Amino acid sequence: MRISGACWPAPRAGSPSGKAERALAARDLEPQERLDWLRLSRSESVGPVTFYALLRRFGSAAAALDALPRLSSRQGARPAVAMSRRDAESELAAIDRLGGRLVCWGEPLYPSALASVDDAPPVLTVLGLAGLILAPMVAVVGARNASANGRRLARELAAGLGEAGIVVVSGLARGIDAAAHIGALETGSVAVVAGGVDIVYPEENRGLHEALARDGAILAEMPLGTEPLARHFPRRNRIISGLALGIVVVEAAAKSGSLITARYALEQGREVFAVPGSPLDPRSRGANDLLRNGATLTETAADILAQLGPLLQGRPPIREIAPAQSRPPLVPAAPARAAMPAMPAASAPVSEDAALDLIIEKLSPTPVAVDELVRQCQLSAAAVATLLLELELAGRVERHPGNLVSLR
């Protein structure tokens, strides 16, 4: 069974509402589909944006997997290697043994706030009380080398949010993150880790990791067994802010990871809250900077609830809201295949090679909007999308949030 191409992130504008509603109706994937989603999402050169582009183009993960070697080698590159069926089966079995589960974009268990984000992870691994990730969440993040006062504030804020029925999400780091998880453990605490859900990091949080896997939830984009690397943290931070209605920054130095999370939050249209601190404490610098730039000053959970009130009451589930606008034009939903973009050879007024040369000529290491590329090349949006997909899979083009592309 195949699912409709418009099930995955697509722009709000241009999606006829009837079709969009049908397309966004959530359902669990069949076991075979889930395996294909996992394989495709773990394939070489396939990040979230490419993943959804392939689904739109081929209508299903299975068809995209079939096309992957051919498509990626068209630009002269070595064919991209897909995750093997055996490896995927073994990852799913391992998740199962841990008592976790794999959640795919669009499934009922996929957090709706995150689903609306530009490059939402196609698959998530969840350990613990998976239902928690469907509740409205607020992120509480901050410094690893937090002061005792900072940790106390994080714990109290988290407990206060929990009392109001809000699940607290954080990154299971030392300091503020750990304090926030502890404060919300009884009411709902969700950790997003940079590595696999089964990897304890840092070691001092082992007890908390176990408590969350039992009484809270642990979420990861990366496969089981992945040790967290520096480059994983920004992606992890993007998921934290993506899950949340708003993020609260407690004690963050200038240029710290928490500020990156705050920037993602702003890009994702989330509320940003910051706890003020003395200018004499360098750990307050980041939060004070956020306040200077318009973050909501936060002393207690009441400050957060007052600001989020309108979002919490009478707010439609985020799943019903069409995804962000900065995506490639929507391919109409059904019938799935017929509506897929035609191959450039059939629709573009120039030859495929000429079109490809044109696109490469217009690209540079500086990211450019795909829309702008379409305008400059005077090709159809569908033709440009298809050629960009091939260039991506061949590793020649890099995707950036906001529907931007650059030459590698």
Added chain:
Amino acid sequence: MRISGACWPAPRAGSPSGKAERALAARDLEPQERLDWLRLSRSESVGPVTFYALLRRFGSAAAALDALPRLSSRQGARPAVAMSRRDAESELAAIDRLGGRLVCWGEPLYPSALASVDDAPPVLTVLGLAGLILAPMVAVVGARNASANGRRLARELAAGLGEAGIVVVSGLARGIDAAAHIGALETGSVAVVAGGVDIVYPEENRGLHEALARDGAILAEMPLGTEPLARHFPRRNRIISGLALGIVVVEAAAKSGSLITARYALEQGREVFAVPGSPLDPRSRGANDLLRNGATLTETAADILAQLGPLLQGRPPIREIAPAQSRPPLVPAAPARAAMPAMPAASAPVSEDAALDLIIEKLSPTPVAVDELVRQCQLSAAAVATLLLELELAGRVERHPGNLVSLR
């Protein structure tokens, strides 16, 4: 010699610019005028608003002093007692002996920012380097029970402002005020005290008081020898904010005096700055509340300078700016006497007694705008102004900032 009625606070609107310029040209008062100003300003029932109303009505302090007993007893009250010539002479002599001087509104030495305030003190006593009070000023105020960190911040902010050529004004209280004065002592430090300039309060600031009287300046609205009373402090705070382009609040508890100063600052159109602090420290509550309500977050003097920059560069001296709009209608400047409001008996269509009954009927203990009163009574603005003046002098009506009046 008489000076023009429009020399004292009057509204921006309705003042023909040629006349206004002439009227606002500052000059020193003659010795006799100065004595009369002092006598009138220290007379019973004569606050700043009444003082300026009398000057507008009678054209000079001498004429107002002549009229005072008759005018104040018209409503059946005991005639208001004016300060005696002997007492005024002895106050001026005492100020002279201290090396201080009396500065009257509109004189070249009267601070121009303060001159534009609704109920600016008609006379000020200044001790020390009087020239300092003509420089652009920023107020640094805060908690008496300040923390060591708060005092350090106040000192550093004051020093940083001083380096930028800004004179720092504060209230010579314990804690933040004292630290601010110390930080700016070398570059320019002005204290506004609630009592007389010769009264040391609190005793622990005796050394600082002496240093300011020598290397800075001390300012007071009250006569020499006045012990500061609780009711003097809000008026003192109004002068501090009135003198300044902006005020910085460092450590202020909720509902503290510093917040009253901040409220005056907002009413006077001054910038409000606040230094953030931990929500766990009750001394941060007030400053954090100000930040929540739009104050500029301040960590260093650079934050203040960045915000005040446009005000400091190419800004016309405040003396040239017409005073606030919330004042009774301007009486044209010259010829002074002819343009004064006519007495109601001559101009109002109803008898003076009937008009008075009408006004009293419309008044209540809840302050009401004079403009509204004029509308409701269907009397001329001049008639209402004159009758209100009589009621004030008889102690039956109270004036409030913003051109509001209430029944006592």
